[in-house]
Amino acid sequence: MIVGLPGELLGFPWARELERRLEAAFPGARIRRAPARAPAAPPLSEGDACYPYKRMIRSALGLLAESDALVLPRLLRLDGHLMCPNFRALPDIVALNWRRLHGEEPPMAAPAVEVADGRDAEAAFEAVIRELRRLPGGRRAEAARAQPPRPAPGTAPPRAEDGRRRAIALVGHPYILSTPALHKGVPDLVRRAGFRVVTPEGLPFRTLDRLARDRDYYAKVLYWRGARECLGAFRHFTEVRPAAGLIYLIAFNCGVDALLRLELAALHKDLARRVPFMVLVVDEHTQHEHVATRVEAFLDIVDGTAHA
Numbered sequence: 424m425i426v427g428l429p430g431e432l433l434g435f436p437w438a439r440e441l442e443r444r445l446e447a448a449f450p451g452a453r454i455r456r457a458p459a460r461a462p463a464a465p466p467l468s469e470g471d472a473c474y475p476y477k478r479m480i481r482s483a484l485g486l487l488a489e490s491d492a493l494v495l496p497r498l499l500r501l502d503g504h505l506m507c508p509n510f511r512a513l514p515d516i517v518a519l520n521w522r523r524l525h526g527e528e529p530p531m532a533a534p535a536v537e538v539a540d541g542r543d544a545e546a547a548f549e550a551v552i553r554e555l556r557r558l559p560g561g562r563r564a565e566a567a568r569a570q571p572p573r574p575a576p577g578t579a580p581p582r583a584e585d586g587r588r589r590a591i592a593l594v595g596h597p598y599i600l601s602t603p604a605l606h607k608g609v610p611d612l613v614r615r616a617g618f619r620v621v622t623p624e625g626l627p628f629r630t631l632d633r634l635a636r637d638r639d640y641y642a643k644v645l646y647w648r649g650a651r652e653c654l655g656a657f658r659h660f661t662e663v664r665p666a667a668g669l670i671y672l673i674a675f676n677c678g679v680d681a682l683l684r685l686e687l688a689a690l691h692k693d694l695a696r697r698v699p700f701m702v703l704v705v706d707e708h709t710q711h712e713h714v715a716t717r718v719e720a721f722l723d724i725v726d727g728t729a730h731a
């Protein structure tokens with residue numbers, strides 16, 4: 424049995440743990456994170472959705488076509504905070520498109536997920552496993568030789584590439600930072616210029632949330648999980664472990680980012696001027712040359728700051 428689990432969701436620790444649980448519960452299954460063929464735009468309009476959301480829809484449909492079942496949890500709340508409403512509708516949009524394309528129900532495990540603590544997390548793993556078990560092939564994949572879950576990788580410290588080089592922090596939604604089509608090669612551009620890249624990956628969400636809590640009165644209480652993660656990461660890389668520069672990668676048409684970019688710009692002006700800061704908007708139509716020019720100019724400023 425081949426089970427699809429869109430890689431864009433694996434930026435969330437709960438989803439990474441879900442992948443391990445699925446491997447253990449369905450030893451006869453192979454988990455595929457991305458379709459082999461480049462996902463195409465779906466027949467039903469994606470409207471004015473952000474590019475990350477379009478990618479998620481396309482990846483899910485591509486995986487459905489190449490797998491026996493798709494795991495697409497309806498993420499409502501993670502770590503006690505609301506997810507962007509797009510995640511709520513994701514399984515519906517994918518199912519609508521699949522029905523339009525194939526005239527049948529998609530083989531999909533998509534229970535609603537609301538996680539505030541460990542007990543919720545366990546209940547949500549169970550709900551996904553239960554739904555997958557009911558799909559054709561689920562029982563067979565489960566009956567294969569049972570195996571314990573592979574050990575959790577634990578919380579890795581932010582990736583240190585070469586401690587002697589100065590660090591540029593990249594902040595943004597985890598799926599943007601981990602998907603080349605979404606981050607548009609920014610990490611490579613930074614590395615090629617002789618800097619190392621640090622991201623919030625590996626920093627526990629509760630640490631970032633605590634940092635966000637100290638500042639989120641600035642405009643209003645930010646209740647979206649993604650906003651809290653980015654605000655906490657901004658404070659970490661400007662105050663706790665200041666980087667040489669910080670690039671905030673945001674998605675065109677993202678309401679969460681639209682609010683937060685103002686908040687971060689104000690915070691930067693008041694508290695973090697010594698760390699050069701740039702907002703880079705990424706979209707489906709963003710040209711590589713445009714990104715390269717912006718990053719190059721920003722790194723010149725970082726160099727200028729260091730030599731001033």
Ligand code: SF4
Nearest residue numbers: 473475507509674677
């Ligand atoms: S948080 Fe923003 S980038 Fe992420 S899915 Fe929602 S609108 Fe898109």
